[in-house]
Amino acid sequence: MEPLFKTSYEVARADYTSAGRASADIKRRLKQLGVGGDVLRRVAVASYEVELNLVIHSLGGELELNVFPDAVQLVSADRGPGIPDLAMAMKEGYSTANDEARSLGFGAGMGLPNMKRNADEFNIESTVGVGTTITMRFHLA
Amino acid sequence: MTIADMVRILNAKVLIGADKLDTPVYTACCSDLMSDVLAFVDEKTVLITGLTNPHVVRTSEMLDLKCLVFARGKIPTQDILESAEEQGLVVIATKLTAFSACGVLYENGLRGVPVPEEWDSREGG
Numbered sequence: 001m002e003p004l005f006k007t008s009y010e011v012a013r014a015d016y017t018s019a020g021r022a023s024a025d026i027k028r029r030l031k032q033l034g035v036g037g038d039v040l041r042r043v044a045v046a047s048y049e050v051e052l053n054l055v056i057h058s059l060g061g062e063l064e065l066n067v068f069p070d071a072v073q074l075v076s077a078d079r080g081p082g083i084p085d086l087a088m089a090m091k092e093g094y095s096t097a098n099d100e101a102r103s104l105g106f107g108a109g110m111g112l113p114n115m116k117r118n119a120d121e122f123n124i125e126s127t128v129g130v131g132t133t134i135t136m137r138f139h140l141a
Numbered sequence: 142m143t144i145a146d147m148v149r150i151l152n153a154k155v156l157i158g159a160d161k162l163d164t165p166v167y168t169a170c171c172s173d174l175m176s177d178v179l180a181f182v183d184e185k186t187v188l189i190t191g192l193t194n195p196h197v198v199r200t201s202e203m204l205d206l207k208c209l210v211f212a213r214g215k216i217p218t219q220d221i222l223e224s225a226e227e228q229g230l231v232v233i234a235t236k237l238t239a240f241s242a243c244g245v246l247y248e249n250g251l252r253g254v255p256v257p258e259e260w261d262s263r264e265g266g
Binding site for chain 1: 173
């Protein structure tokens with residue numbers, strides 16, 4: 001099915017200052033499209049978490065927003081380095097974030113579990129040396 | 142209580158949002174770890190923090206928080222305050238430490254945000 005609305009954002013590696021701009025824009029656009037309440041909040045939180053992950057952990061990537069009649073979809077696709085142990089990465093409290101990320105209040109190992117908690121459907125695929133793709137869907141009532 | 146009551150109780154300075162001080166508040170959370178705030182805050186609440194970087198305001202934006210309280214007399218930079226103003230957030234600063242700020246607010250009836258039910262199965266007490 002073709003989305004009703006589609007846009008994407010380049011997210012640069014280690015760009016801590018801009019991190020969150022894409023998510024702020026996604027939130028604004030969804031609001032304009034009439035998405036609100038609990039779903040909007042969950043999309044915003046998951047989007048911010050995944051955007052921060054791109055900045056903190058990836059070599060850079062793209063965050064895509066697709067709006068369907070019955071769902072909002074976020075797809076984050078990066079250019080590596082890939083996650084060696086996905087089961088560990090999904091565990092609350094496990095983090096490989098650096099000191100810079102931690103000094104900003106992140107890197108508590110809550111990102112991936114929190115995305116999963118907020119999304120209605122969550123899928124992560126990762127190959128070391130290739131990259132990680134996270135797809136999240138949020139059902140619209 | 143309202144944000145105006147918080148300002149009085151904390152002897153705080155209003156940095157942004159002086160026109161919204163009559164907003165009612167029922168709960169608050171206190172953290173310097175935005176990861177945690179993003180993970181457990183499910184409602185429009187108040188955040189008390191000692192962290193003054195742009196991500197505190199972005200986190201507040203994503204969660205639709207009502208009010209930010211900077212503890213220990215810390216004041217964020219002008220660009221951070223401007224982005225708080227854009228999103229309609231109230232920002233106040235108190236000279237109290239985060240611990241003392243939480244203490245006096247609790248004493249006056251403000252309570253912590255409810256924690257998720259799934260925490261019942263956790264090991265910590």
